[in-house]
C-alpha cells in the first residue's frame with residue numbers, strides 16, 4: 001500500500017472501485033471488498049487516513065467497537081490500516097475528489113483536484129461529514145493572497161527561509177511550524193487568541209524558551225486586517241482582547257486555525273440528498289445513481305445512526321451489492337473468514 005499522492009496522472013487509472021474517503025468506514029470498505037476479491041483505490045483530501053478519528057479526536061478512547069472494550073481513535077485507524085494491508089489498496093491522500101461523471105458505458109470518471117483520474121466500475125462515497133477544509137483567516141481581502149502570501153498548509157518550507165513570518169494558531173500545526181521555522185526565518189511572530197495552547201506541552205515550553213531568548217515574539221490577539229501596499233502583502237494588523245491594535249510586518253502569513261468538514265463537491269454530483277446526507281436504501285446502501293454507493297456518516301436511511309459500527313455493517317452489505325453490480329452473472333454465497341480457503345488466500349493466511 002502506498003500513501004504517496006499520485007499527482008499529475010494523465011492516464012485515468014482503471015479500477016473496479018473508487019472509495020471517496022479514508023475514514024474508518026472507507027477503510028473497512030476496502031476490507032469487505034477485498035474479501036470478495038474486489039480491489040479499490042481510496043482517495044482522501046486529508047494527508048492521512050482516519051477521517052474524524054484521526055483529525056478530530058485521535059487520543060480519545062472509543063468504547064463501542066465490538067470486541068474491543070476500549071480503543072484509542074488513532075489506534076482504531078492503525079488497526080484498520082493493518083487489517084486492509086493484504087488487499088494492497090492504493091491510498092491517494094491530500095487530494096479532494098472534485099469531479100464525478102457517469103460515462104455512457106455505465107462506468108464512472110472520477111477526478112481529483114490534484115489531477116489524478118480514475119475510470120471505475122463502481123464508486124463508494126465514504127465521505128463522512130465532508131472533506132476537511134482549513135478554517136480561513138477571515139479578514140477582508142484575504143482571498144487575493146490565499147495560496148500565495150497567505151498559506152493554510154506548508155508545501156515547501158525551504159521557500160520560507162529568510163522571510164518575515166507571522167504564524168496564527170495555538171494547536172500542534174502552529175507550534176510545530178513555529179519551532180521548525182524560527183531559526184530559518186528573518187523574523188517570526190506567533191499570534192494566538194488566548195494564553196492557553198492546545199499543542200503538546202513540550203512544544204509550548206520550547207516556544208516560550210525561544211521567546212525568552214528573543215528569537216521570536218508571541219502575541220495574544222486575533223487578525224484584524226491586512227496591510228497591503230501596491231498590491232503586495234506587507235503585514236497584518238492584530239487586535240488584542242483590550243482592543244489595542246498592533247501592526248506586524250510580514251512577507252508571509254501562515255494560518256493554522258484547524259480544519260472543518262464541508263460537504264463540498266459531493267453536493268453537485270446529482271445524487272439525491274436529504275439534510276446534507278446521501279439517501280441510500282438500507283439493503284445495498286446504493287444512492288439514487290446505480291453503481292454509486294454510500295457508507296458511514298455521509299448516508300441516510302430510516303433509522304440511520306452515525307456510529308462507526310453502523311458504517312462497518314453498511315460496508316459489508318455494500319460490498320455484496322457492488323459485487324453484483326460489477327459481475328451480475330456471478331453467483332453470490334456467504335463464506336466465513338474462519339473456514340474459507342479462498343478468503344484465506346486473499347488474506348494471505350496459510351490454510
Ligand SMILES: Cc1cc2nc3c(=O)[nH]c(=O)nc-3n(C[C@H](O)[C@H](O)[C@H](O)COP(=O)(O)OP(=O)(O)OC[C@H]3O[C@@H](n4cnc5c(N)ncnc54)[C@H](O)[C@@H]3O)c2cc1C
Pocket residue numbers: 020021022023024025026027043044045046050051052053056057061062063064095096097098126127128129130131132263264265266295296297298306307308309311
Ligand atoms: C469527538 C468525537 C467522538 C466520537 N466518538 C465516537 C464513538 O465513541 N463511537 C462511534 O461509533 N463514533 C464516534 N464518533 C463518530 C465517528 O467518528 C464517525 O461516525 C466516523 O468517523 C464516520 O466515519 P466515516 O468513515 O463515515 O467518515 P469520516 O470519519 O468523517 O471520514 C470521511 C473522510 O472522507 C474525506 N472526504 C470527504 N469528502 C471528500 C472528497 N470530496 N474528496 C476526498 N476526500 C473526502 C474526509 O476528508 C474524511 O477523511 C465520534 C465523533 C467525534 C467528532
